[in-house]
Amino acid sequence: MSAVDVRRIAYQGEPGSNSHLVCQRHHPDHEAVACASFEDVFAAVEGGDAHLALIPIDNSLAGRVADIHHFLPESSLHIVGEHFLRIQFSLMALPGATVDTIRTVHSHVHALGQCRKVVRELGLTPVVSGDTAGAAREIAELGDPTQAAIAPPLAAEIYGLDILREDVEDEDHNTTRFVVLSRDYVEAPAGRGPVVTSFVFNVRNLPAALYKALGGFATNGVNMTKLESYMVDGQFTATQFLAEVDGHPADPGVARALEELAFFTHDVKVLGVYPAAPDRLDH
The missing domain is CATH 3.40.190.10 (Periplasmic binding protein-like II)
Structure with missing residues (x-):
């Protein structure tokens, strides 16, 4: 394989970081490329210098990783996978x-x-x-x-x-979740194992709009594993939500729930439909 053919995966941090470790462990066929900032990671893939990006999105102790939730909706990249890492220092x-x-x-x-x-x-x-x-x-x-x-x-x-x-961390349940991003939209096939669907949306300025928007997931038996809100452009009246559900948009229940969501929201954007990590239930 020539140097031109080598596939690369970009991560934020220096060699030896946890992100680097995840790249080595789960993407050994890719050359791991260290980047100084999250902006540089996204730019590397968007510009074609790397094929994939690996970014941390949540930590079981510290919560969501700052800034990532602002980059994802604006980026042209798509989530194509996830990994969990038990943090060991x-x-x-x-x-x-x-x-x-x-x-x-x-x-x-x-x-x-x-x-x-x-x-x-x-x-x-x-x-x-x-x-x-x-x-x-x-x-x-x-x-x-x-x-x-x-x-x-x-x-x-x-x-x-x-x-x-070794293992000097205070808690043994310190786990970080990473997502893998790609320029190409690669949707996991339906009916071939557990799938996660990630999406963002803005709620319409109507009474009880959020309650009504989410009602379809409850009535259709869809498990929502994440719902987070954050301001858009620093405006207190403009709130964007990041949500994740178990299931595929082709599943009847998920399809009906997303259809109902559209009635009470705008700017719905699917960030990715990807296989659930094998150890997702362990975390």
């Missing part, structure tokens, strides 16, 4: 360092918040970095045995650090 430092020599620990603010117990137990001074894997790279570059990082185990492998402690 390690405490790492330079070779030869020990828990007795380290004094400070670098990581992303969310990771530091999710690993408070080990930081407190070891009496470490937390230092906020922009990215967990980036924190590991910083420690490798600094060359200071008193400084450590909290990052995914993959980062220790990439940057040549020793893992001092």
Whole structure:
């Protein structure tokens, strides 16, 4: 296979991040391409520099990932898959360092918040970095045995650090959900296993419009697994909703529910119809 033929998947973060790990685990036939921002990830696929994008959308502890819900409706990309990752962090430092020599620990603010117990137990001074894997790279570059990082185990492998402690996260149910995006609209076939349908909509300015719009899903026995609202263009009166349901638009119940939804909403946009991850029910 020539370099031109190599398929690429873009992710936000530095090599060794959790997003990088998901790319390696679920898309080993793609070259993983690190991007500095979510905007760069979307642009890479929209511009043809990458075939797929992988972005985190929800975390079981921190909730929805900021900004992603604003990018999705405006993007020309489509959701074609999902993956769940049990988040595991390690405490790492330079070779030869020990828990007795380290004094400070670098990581992303969310990771530091999710690993408070080990930081407190070891009496470490937390230092906020922009990215967990980036924190590991910083420690490798600094060359200071008193400084450590909290990052995914993959980062220790990439940057040549020793893992001092594994699984230092406070909770064992810390899970992030990622979605895979493509320029091409690829709809999962109906009747071949569990399917998720993701869509956005705006509610018409009518009394009880949201209640009526969602009523069709209840009366048709469609399970709605996600419903989130957020402002559009900073206007308090303009609210957009992101919803996800179990099922395919070709399923009679889902089809009737979406038809009823259209009566009370506008700007309905299906973001993707994709296979449910095998471990979705575990999360």
